[in-house]
Amino acid sequence: MIRLLLADDQALVRGALAALLDLEGDLQVVAEVSRGDEVVSAAVQNAVDVALLDVEMPGADGIVATAALRSARPSCRVLIVTTFGRPGYLRRAMEAGASGFVVKDTPARQLAEAVRRVHAGLRVLDPGLAEESLVSGASPLTARETEVLRAARGGDTVADVAATLHLSEGTVRNHLSAAIGKTGARNRAEAVRLAEDRGWLL
Amino acid sequence: MIRLLLADDQALVRGALAALLDLEGDLQVVAEVSRGDEVVSAAVQNAVDVALLDVEMPGADGIVATAALRSARPSCRVLIVTTFGRPGYLRRAMEAGASGFVVKDTPARQLAEAVRRVHAGLRVLDPGLAEESLVSGASPLTARETEVLRAARGGDTVADVAATLHLSEGTVRNHLSAAIGKTGARNRAEAVRLAEDRGWLL
DNA sequence: GCGCACCCATGACGACTGTCACCGGGCAGT
């Protein structure tokens, strides 16, 4: 009997996935959480074998949760189940110690099999996404550049970003200019979109 | 036996919801589609009683699908099941003839009950969202303004928008300025974000 | 007909943005 943990901020999806996986005879959902920072304690308390984590969650994202879980309970494997197949997500997830990465587009029948493979110590990767991850590569943005770009998300002006980050306006413009150049965008907004699509803003 | 149709672009969520609903004795999922433009034919062919539709789908969005389905098969009720509780979505969905509106945050147990209520001819509304919908009101944007704002999404420059819409650059700037004023934003990017959050860009 | 709202357009103006050159400081590798 493989003991599972589900982490997803959408209660309906969580419950539905639980129903789907409980149909399998050898799988059993023993814990459900809605926040990333509740993963570790729930996994430890319930002696979880495989954790299915979403990437975008309140509290802590799936990548951080993966790293924390792997160090707190090394016997527990992690399978990322996420909406967005962003190349950067896959890369970071694997670096954090995840054993598999599945997008929510995949057929429902394959999920149970993916769980079993992960539990057996094998890796599960979306082949197309893995290729894309290799092509787009790691993020070329420096720490400050991503931070500024992330702060500029949502349409804040340069003055706002400078205020929230305690920087000079000129510095913010410089970092943004560098980010625009590196992403190949012609705009701040386009740079935000491209960086987000590639999973560089986390 | 209530016959159900599921429409969601994420196969995994679709399959999981099917598993969840099939656990109920009086519910039966008889059709699944991944695109909005496949809803009507699938509903007609399978004599569907209640259709669970996502809002954001390829082909046709859930609102358009709702209207088409209500006119093609009036006996079939529609329950919108969506990720984003955008006020504008709820308003437009109800205007299009939906009987219920549920966000994916709601507990899994309530879904079956919502389906039964919708099938019985009752309305199912998220109370908080309904209030929000009344507060934010209908979209104040004109057709052209929303179109320009939608085209400016993703960070295209004024020249690009003008080219794709066959307009003068000055006109585009005027429409954008009006949209910025009506949304209360201080930016084009912020206007896009606000309008999107309120469900004004469809 | 008349008003009204929307659409398209033009021109002008100030503000913001993107880019570049340049400076100093800190920190890691050779």
Place this chain on the structure above:
DNA sequence: ACTGCCCGGTGACAGTCGTCATGGGTGCGC
């Protein structure tokens, strides 16, 4: 010690953006 990279900052400049006034055209309801 020297080089290279990242960080923070300044100043200047062209380009874009946001706003306003203004005009003409259309379609709608009273």
